Amino acid sequence: MKQLLFSLCFLGVLSTVSAQESIKAPQPFGPVPSQKQMDWQQMEFYAFIHFSLNTFTNKEWGFGDESPQLFNPTALDVRQWARVAKEAGMKGIILVAKHHDGFCLWPSAYTERSVKNAPWKNGKGDVVKELAAACKEYGLKLGLYLSPWDRNHADYGKPAYISYFRNQLKELLTNYGEVFEMWFDGANGGDGYYGGANEIRKINTLDYYDWEETYQLIYKIAPKTLVWGIGPSEARWIGNEDGFANETNWSLLRQKDDLAGKVHYSEYTSGHEDGEKWVPGEADVSIRPGWFYHASEDDKVKSLDQMVDIYYKSIGRNATLLLNLPPDKRGLINENDIRRLKEFTATIKADFRTEVLAKTRVTANNYRGNNDKYAPQNAIDGNKNTYWATDDEVKTASIAFEFKKPTAVNRLLLQEYIQLGQRVKAFTVEAKIDGKWKTIASQTTIGYKRILRFDRVVASALRVNITDSKASILLSNIQAFDAAVFVRMPEISRDKNGLVRMKSEQGSRIYYTLDGSVPSTKSVLYTTPFRYPKAVKIQAIAIDTLEKRSSAIEIAKYGMSKENWKVVSVSSGDMTNVQRIIDGDPVTDWSFGNETHLLPQEVIIDMGAIMSIKGFSYVPKQQGHHLNLIANYEFFTSLDNVHWSRQSEGEFSNIKNNPIEQIKLFSAVNARYVKFVAKSAIEKGNNHTICEINVIE
Numbered sequence: 001m002k003q004l005l006f007s008l009c010f011l012g013v014l015s016t017v018s019a020q021e022s023i024k025a026p027q028p029f030g031p032v033p034s035q036k037q038m039d040w041q042q043m044e045f046y047a048f049i050h051f052s053l054n055t056f057t058n059k060e061w062g063f064g065d066e067s068p069q070l071f072n073p074t075a076l077d078v079r080q081w082a083r084v085a086k087e088a089g090m091k092g093i094i095l096v097a098k099h100h101d102g103f104c105l106w107p108s109a110y111t112e113r114s115v116k117n118a119p120w121k122n123g124k125g126d127v128v129k130e131l132a133a134a135c136k137e138y139g140l141k142l143g144l145y146l147s148p149w150d151r152n153h154a155d156y157g158k159p160a161y162i163s164y165f166r167n168q169l170k171e172l173l174t175n176y177g178e179v180f181e182m183w184f185d186g187a188n189g190g191d192g193y194y195g196g197a198n199e200i201r202k203i204n205t206l207d208y209y210d211w212e213e214t215y216q217l218i219y220k221i222a223p224k225t226l227v228w229g230i231g232p233s234e235a236r237w238i239g240n241e242d243g244f245a246n247e248t249n250w251s252l253l254r255q256k257d258d259l260a261g262k263v264h265y266s267e268y269t270s271g272h273e274d275g276e277k278w279v280p281g282e283a284d285v286s287i288r289p290g291w292f293y294h295a296s297e298d299d300k301v302k303s304l305d306q307m308v309d310i311y312y313k314s315i316g317r318n319a320t321l322l323l324n325l326p327p328d329k330r331g332l333i334n335e336n337d338i339r340r341l342k343e344f345t346a347t348i349k350a351d352f353r354t355e356v357l358a359k360t361r362v363t364a365n366n367y368r369g370n371n372d373k374y375a376p377q378n379a380i381d382g383n384k385n386t387y388w389a390t391d392d393e394v395k396t397a398s399i400a401f402e403f404k405k406p407t408a409v410n411r412l413l414l415q416e417y418i419q420l421g422q423r424v425k426a427f428t429v430e431a432k433i434d435g436k437w438k439t440i441a442s443q444t445t446i447g448y449k450r451i452l453r454f455d456r457v458v459a460s461a462l463r464v465n466i467t468d469s470k471a472s473i474l475l476s477n478i479q480a481f482d483a484a485v486f487v488r489m490p491e492i493s494r495d496k497n498g499l500v501r502m503k504s505e506q507g508s509r510i511y512y513t514l515d516g517s518v519p520s521t522k523s524v525l526y527t528t529p530f531r532y533p534k535a536v537k538i539q540a541i542a543i544d545t546l547e548k549r550s551s552a553i554e555i556a557k558y559g560m561s562k563e564n565w566k567v568v569s570v571s572s573g574d575m576t577n578v579q580r581i582i583d584g585d586p587v588t589d590w591s592f593g594n595e596t597h598l599l600p601q602e603v604i605i606d607m608g609a610i611m612s613i614k615g616f617s618y619v620p621k622q623q624g625h626h627l628n629l630i631a632n633y634e635f636f637t638s639l640d641n642v643h644w645s646r647q648s649e650g651e652f653s654n655i656k657n658n659p660i661e662q663i664k665l666f667s668a669v670n671a672r673y674v675k676f677v678a679k680s681a682i683e684k685g686n687n688h689t690i691c692e693i694n695v696i697e
């Protein structure tokens with residue numbers, strides 16, 4: 001009897017096992033990530049460190065002739081970098097080991113241009129080694145940036161340089177432990193010192209480096225290193241240096257076309273739905289306007305609003321986020337940057353504190369073979385290895401979550417089980433409010449992670465409808481949150497005549513100060529535009545009266561208004577619209593130069609009175625495909641529009657990838673007239689654009 005019972009039980013077990021097994025697991029669809037890419041994607045957030053000779057020369061790109069003697073940080077502490085990154089929840093640090101000027105932060109055996117010829121630690125230091133140890137101590141992964149372009153090396157552009165470059169790669173990938181990411185920047189070739197030749201060396205990025213072979217070398221010596229950037233890479237640039245992916249973001253790329261030079265980099269922002277290779281996007285951005293530290297940017301650290309937007313537009317849009325924290329001349333991440341980073345991480349942490357779906361009743365109108373292994377519960381079980389899956393032929397389906405009582409939500413987080421490919425092309429989200437379903441979002445891709453922000457709704461149920469997918473649907477995680485209302489900072493603008501305008505979101509009031517004090521509800525309430533043509537620092541705050549919450553403080557600094565400014569002469573271009581370059585609006589643009597008026601081109605401005613100035617800025621066009629950017633400039637001042645003295649000349653480094661306001665400083669000088677000369681351009685065309693010219697008082 002006992003025996004019989006046992007056999008019956010045994011048979012019972014067997015039959016359940018075979019029922020489970022008779023369900024075939026879903027098959028991969030299209031390109032899938034490698035384990036290395038999966039591990040990398042799950043890091044989500046890591047730091048970038050730009051720290052080199054440029055930190056000491058106040059440049060964004062060194063020319064290659066700067067002396068290594070200038071590298072002399074007074075308090076370099078890589079453990080501080082690691083601590084800051086760790087506390088911010090980052091998982092690694094990518095260090096720029098060599099930037100375009102060729103200076104090496106490690107004592108490379110192949111060059112004298114390195115820390116070994118710097119006064120720091122009497123030439124005995126090795127920043128890469130120190131950072132590798134600090135990363136280990138703090139449980140962070142180490143990544144490295146080795147600039148392919150070298151403006152110092154005499155052989156750059158010739159075959160000999162490729163051996164040099166590969167030798168350095170070998171040093172970096174064998175002497176410092178595991179490197180999680182190798183970063184190859186796209187800026188390649190142009191003018192430089194090149195061992196004293198001082199010339200322009202153009203190369204074809206795709207041919208010159210023989211990337212296929214370089215990659216083979218890397219995979220041989222460092223198989224765990226993910227290679228980013230140019231060549232047949234395993235992760236791609238997101239196509240801008242603002243840290244944004246598009247809402248539609250495929251982790252796929254038509255890399256063959258890319259390697260044949262047929263893909264414009266703006267396409268990286270979305271990837272390619274029909275890409276033949278898994279090449280996920282990495283969004284890189286600096287916490288300041290520039291990549292290297294400049295004291296003049298101490299008050300230009302990105303605002304909390306910008307930082308939060310960056311998070312939702314990168315990690316929230318299926319990309320990883322590589323955030324640059326440039327150490328200052330001491331060798332420390334600056335206090336201002338740390339403060340902002342802390343505010344940012346606290347805000348993001350708070351946004352995801354209250355999860356509301358885990359305890360809901362979840363149902364789906366389809367799940368694979370009605371088998372529990374693929375049931376909708378898997379999307380809320382907190383286990384990233386289980387997923388809700390539909391039957392193979394089912395490419396549209398709904399998953400619904402019923403709350404025990406009406407619940408407030410304003411964030412939704414979704415994740416596909418990307419190990420089997422990225423599939424979802426479109427989806428909608430509905431909320432059941434007062435018994436009626438209401439569509440609250442209509443979106444496209446999901447990928448590894450997609451986070452939606454929407455106005456708070458109080459719902460009795462939520463429903464996610466996948467409305468289009470390449471193959472069956474596999475979702476491993478769905479969460480919803482009730483984040484505190486984020487009040488956006490007011491926007492401040494001032495026009496040419498000094499008229500100040502402020503704008504905030506509906507439902508909030510703006511309070512401001514003009515005397516440098518911190519604004520609060522006791523400060524002046526903004527009601528209508530007002531005139532303030534003098535130099536001023538305006539600080540404003542928005543208060544959501546209903547939520548009783550306030551925004552971060554917006555600060556706008558202005559010199560004297562431009563009401564008495566006039567453009568007195570231009571070498572070409574349309575004179576009727578030229579005032580756009582002095583209208584106080586950084587968006588309106590004007591161009592000079594054409595087929596008959598080639599570079600250099602100039603514009604002369606009369607400021608109406610003698611002023612002491614110590615710099616100028618050029619605001620380039622920032623939106624669009626053809627920005628017609630100026631690459632090299634000269635800037636002159638005069639008291640009488642007859643006798644001129646040159647105050648500054650040089651390049652707008654990195655303007656192509658990062659077309660931000662270009663600030664150039666010089667020793668203070670009295671001037672009434674200023675002359676801005678465009679000497680060379682980024683694009684081949686003969687048209688060159690200026691949005692605004694400012695002076696720094």
Ligand code: FUL
Pocket residue numbers: 060061185186187284291654657
């Ligand atoms: C760019 C470089 O030219 C910048 O200097 C910086 O390193 C940035 C991350 O990549 O393209």
